[in-house]
Amino acid sequence: MSRSDTSCLSLLLVVLFLLLVTGGCRSQRAAAAGDREALLAAKREWGTPPQLASWDPAAAPDHCNWTGVTCATGGGGVVTGITLPRFNLTGTVPAAVRALKSLARLDLSYNNLTGAFPAAALHACAGLRFLDLSNNQFSGPLPRDIDGLSPAMEHLNLSVNGFDGEVPPAVARLTALKSLLLDTNRFTGAYPAAEISNLAGLEILTLADNAFPPAPVPVEFAKLTNLTYLLMDNMNLIGDIPEAFSSLTELTVFSLASNKLTGSIPAWVLQHTNLQKIYLFTNNLSGELPRNVTAMRLVEFDVSTNQLTGDIPEAFGDLKNLTFLSLYKNKFTGAIPATIGLLPRLRDIRIQDNQFSGELPPELGKHSPFANLDVGNNNLSGRLPEWLCASGTLYNIDAFNNNFSGEFPAKLSDCVTINNLMFYNNRFSCDFPAKVWSFPELTTVMIQNNSFTGTLPSEISSKISRIEMGNDIFSGSVPTSATGLLTFLAENNRLAGELPPDMSKLSNLTDFSVPGNRITGSIPTSIKLLQKLNSLNLSGNKISGTIPPGSIGLLRALTILDLSGNELAGDIPPDMGQLHLSSLNMSLNQFTGEVPPLLQIPAYSRSFLGNHLCASAADWGTNLPTCPGGARDELSRVLIILFSLLGGAVLIGCVGVAWLLFRRRKESHEVTDWKMTSFTPLDFTESDVLRGIREENVIVSGGSGKVYRIHLGRDEEGGGRMVAVKRIWNSRKVDEKLDKEFESEMKVLGSIRRNNIVKLLCCISSQDAKLLVYEYMENGSLDRWLHHRDREGAPAPLDWPTRLAIAVDAARGLSYMHHGCAQPVVHRDVKSSNMPKVADFGLARMLAKAGEPESVSAIGGTFGYMPPAHMLIWRRIVCRIRVQVKGEREGGRLQLRRRPAYQEGPPFDDVADVEIRDDTACLQDVLSVFTLGVICTGEEPQARPSMKDVLQQLIRCCRVPAEAETCRVE
Incomplete structure (x- = not known):
């Protein structure tokens, strides 16, 4: 070939190359433009949410700079990723996504997306490797051809949704998977254990919190030797923990909690060299802990609430990375190894409710950032370790019901971080440090039934809300200032001096009990400032003088009053007759005069013995003499003369009256006999209850009747019992609706036995009349603790752990009603005034058994608390807001005014109650619970979780990382 021919050929190749490059650039630009249009179409399908305001070509021409959008490296504008978690998105996955041919990552987690699995849109994304749709409201079954997703799929997260049915075997044909997260859904069918075990590259597998049929732990998973994270709690697993799982040598997190496992803990579990977190709590495991522990990387170990026995092996002292050790509610015995106290990272020990004995490790807390000690209800003895607060991070000691002795540790008296001391029922002695009463974070001091001595300072920290110090040897006087104090129980000590003349700085007290002390002086008039007081016990002291009018008689919240065994004298003020007392004792004093007429009732027949009192009611049933003279005697004489003159006429009149009464009784179907049906052994009769049905005992008036608080006298030990009685009183024309409510409530509650x-x-x-007699809830309803904060008599704010514990207890009760009863129960009026125990079943109905027709179509309940299709807004434990918001109802649909805020993340200024907003350690749990509330009130019934799902999700909120132990609620 000549030189000219070669030159021509070279020129031709250059031209062809330029044409190809030019065509490629045009093709790339076209793809980029198509991707931008697809994003804009997706924005429109989502309703143009404000969170996507940056998706605006006019303001930002380059879509690669739009929020949450990732493009291919090297320019060109081809979209490879969309990451929009917590963006308050609604609807579903837009169909426009299918146009993003190069999309490799799609993260839409923690939104409010609904509908079925978006197979059509996602199957078109041939290069998709990462898909996260978790924490949304998707529902329905997964498609049987789910393997139509990209074969390159490595991460598939569908957890915390409402998917149901079975897990399709086709998921195992996504052979590139490294992460498969399907936990916290509503799956009830099978899951393909054998097929999943063929995903050789799988590193993360979560199937927890699903109602799968009961089955053994799938031994096939032993083939997944690359697993690092295996979460299978609460999925109805039975049988033993497989020995074959010892092949999972890469595991770091292993959870089989909340199942029905039996047998012992295999030795390999605690000999595993990589395991960091082990959760096996709430099963029925037995036997002892393995003796040979070589898992040097173990960080958290929780086997609480099982049937495990034996002691803590000495080898646990070799777990140098251990931060959390939870063994509570088992049958462990023996001593706690001293080497536990040498662990350098240990923060939290929970071993309560066992049978441990001996002393605590003497250096516990000296070598680690120790924060929490729960050892109550054991047989431990000796002294508390001196070093518990050496790191300055200790916040809680629960050491009650043991045999600890000695004095309060000196170094602990400087532990200003502590907020909870529970030392009751031990043998502690010597002075209780006075400086403890001024700790800035201290809220609870329960040190009763010891031998502590010392005095109380005149001013107590405003953070302290509860002091129980009965049956100790404290002296000094009652504090004059404790503005945050709600409960002060100090019976049988040596307190002396007078009650504070100015009690305004104790105005938050709800329970004030100091019987069996040496208090002198008189009752100050300023006691009327304790308007929140429910219980006042000053008995067995040396209080003298008179009861000032306008003092105790103005305590309208008071239900229990005991002034017995003092030196009080003079008249009983008439205004005390206005009190609605369930228990009254003013005996063994020096009172004179007449008992106020409003107090002359059978319930108080033994409340005034040992005084110099009289009564005007001769048939009162007491031994008090009848008051002499006065208008009553004159009236009696007039009546005697009158009846003597009209004796004959009365006889005739009686016959006529008897005939009229008989006729009226016949017309009204009056029946004087009462029928009592008991559901548990009782120590009272119907007469005891009927005597208490008086207006002064009314505590609630509702739509279907009144509720009375009735004290049923005193038992042999002087205690008696309190009951709540709901009365439905029929008019002459029987109200069928009330009859049905009564029958329903009796039918439901009479068959249920549950602590919740x-x-x-x-x-x-x-x-x-129809009466329902319940146990009495002394602390009132949750409504009072959440929503009456700005009223007189309001309780202290509820912290987040307490709210979460209440939510879990309520969910346990409702879950039992829905899933644990032979016939499921629908309450239909769940609200904070019917909590913390599930109460007021006036609208509950047993669901019909299969094949038995029964209508529950009527809409009933309190407006705002009915099923989501009938109501407005929840009153939430997170927000502390009322449910009914004026002007927010449109066609009966739920309008969640707080919904836009729940995905925005901290600080949740528009969501969280201000009283828990500053608890930064728990904000993620707050958001999770609020999100759960939003999901539970979704507009699509099939998307709402079952109560079993709700319960498990709340329980999962209680299981938090080590850096946030303050949120733990067990």
Whole structure:
């Protein structure tokens, strides 16, 4: 070939190359333009949310700079990723996504997306490797051809949604998977264990919190030797923990908690060289802990609430990375190894409710950032370790119901971080440090039934809300200032001096009990400032003088009053008759005069013995003499003369009256007999209850009747019992609706025995009235603690752990009703005034058994708390807001005014109650619970989780990382 021919050929190749490059650039620009249009179409399908305001070609021409958008490196504008978690998105996955041919990553987690799995849109994304749709409201079954997703898929996260049915076997044909997260859904069918075990590259597998059929732990998973994270709690697993799982040598997190496992803990679990977190709590495991522990990387170990026995092996002292050790509610015995106290990272020990003995490790807390000690209900003895607060991070000591002795540790008296001391029922002695009463974070001091001595300072820290120090040897006087104090119980000490003349700085007290002390002086008039007081016990002291009018008689919240065994004298002020007391004792004093007429009732027949009192009611049933003279005697004489003159006429009149009464009784179907049906052994009769049905005992008036608080006298030990009685009183024309409510409530509660559900003791009925007798909830309802904060008598704010514990208890009760009863129960009026125990079943109905017709179509309940299709807004434990918001109802649909805020992340200024907003350690749990509330009130019924799902999700919120132990609620 000549030189000219070669030159021509070279020129031709250059031209062809330029044409190809030019065509490629045009093709790339076209793809980029198509991707931008697809993003804009997706924005429109999502309703143009404000969170995507940056998706605006006019303001930002380059879509690669739009929020959450990632493009291919090297320019060109081809979209490879969309990452929009917590963006408050609604709807579903837009169909426009299918146009993003190069999309490799799609993260839409923690939004409010609904509908079925978006197979059509996602199957078109041939290069998708990362898909996260977790924490949304998707529902329905997964598609059987889910393997139509990209074969390159490595990460698939569908957890915390409402998917149901079975897990399709086709998921195992996504052979590139490294992460498969399907936990916290509503799967009830099978899951393909054998097929999943063929995903050789799988590193993360979560199937937890699903109602799969009961089955053994799938031994096939032993083939997944690359697993680092295996979460299978609460999925109805039975049988033993497989020995074959010892092949999972890469595991770091292993959870089989909240199942029904039996057998012992295999030795390999604690000999594993990579395991960091082990959760096996709430099963029925037995046997002892393995003796040979070589898992030097173990960080958290929780086997609480099982049937495990034996002691803590000495080898646990070799777990140098251990931060959290939870063994509570088992049958462990023996001593706690001293080497536990040498662990350098240990923060939290929970071993309560066992049978441990001996002393605590003497250097516990000296070598680690120790924060929490729960050892109550054991047989431990000796002294508390001196070093518990050496790191300055200790916040809680629960050491009650043991045999600890000695004095309060000197170094602990400087532990200003502590907020909870529970030392009751031990043998502690010597002075209780006075400086403890001024700790800035201290809220609870329960040190009763010891031998502590010392005095109380005149001013107590405003953070302290509860002091129980009965049956100790404290002296000094009652504090004059404790502005945050709600409960002060100091019976049988040596307190002396007078009550504070100015009690305004104790105005938050709800329970004030100091019987069996040496208090002198008189009752100050300023006691009327304790308007929140429910219980006042000053008995067994040396208080003298008179009761000032306008003092105790103005305490309208008071239900229990005991002034017995003092030296009080003079008249009983008439205004005390205005009190609605369930228990009254003013005996063994020096009172004179007449008992106020409003107090002359059978319930108080033994409340005034040992005084110099009289009564005007001769048939009162007491030994008090009848008051002499006065208008009553004159009236009696007039009546005697009158009846003597009209004796004959009365006889005739009686016959006529008897005939009229008989006729009226016949017309009204009056029946005087009462029928009592008991559901548990009782120590009272229907007469005891009927005597307490008086207006002064009314505590609630509702739509279907009144509720009375009735004290049923005193038992042999002087205690008695309190009950709540709901009365449905029929008019002459029987109200069928009220009859049905009564029958429903009796039918439901009479068959339920659950700690989380209010206990129905008996029912009493006649044709005139129907009575339900319940256990009495002394602390009132959750409504009072959440929503009456700006009223007089309001309780202290509830912290987040307490709110979460209440939510879990309520969910346990409702879950039992829905899933644990032979016939499921629908309450239909769940609200904070019917909590913390599930109460007020006036609208509950047993669901019909299969094939038995029964209508529950009527809309009933309190407006705002009915099923989501009928209501407005929840009153939430997170927000502390009322449910009914004026002007927010449109066609009966739920309008969640707080919904836009729940995905925005901290500080949740528009969501969290101000009283928990500053608890930064728990904000993620707050958001999770609020999100759960939003999901539970979704507009699509099939997307709402079951109560079993809700319960498990709340329980999962209690399981938090080590850096946020303050949020733990077990």
